[in-house]
Amino acid sequence: MVEALLDFMLGPMRGIGDFYFEYQAIFNTLIVGAAIYKIYLRNKKAQETTS
Numbered sequence: 001m002v003e004a005l006l007d008f009m010l011g012p013m014r015g016i017g018d019f020y021f022e023y024q025a026i027f028n029t030l031i032v033g034a035a036i037y038k039i040y041l042r043n044k045k046a047q048e049t050t051s
Helices: 002-010 013-022 024-050
Strands: none
Touching: 002 013, 013 024
């Protein structure tokens, strides 16, 4: 019964969620890498403006 309710409430998001959870380590690595890169660029830009 819970599965039927989840299918009804989430609809196509169920498939997207399953895909995400299957490749969660890859997605999380990409997200953390992008965040670190953005922080690095921000710090580098701040140093250029103060110099």
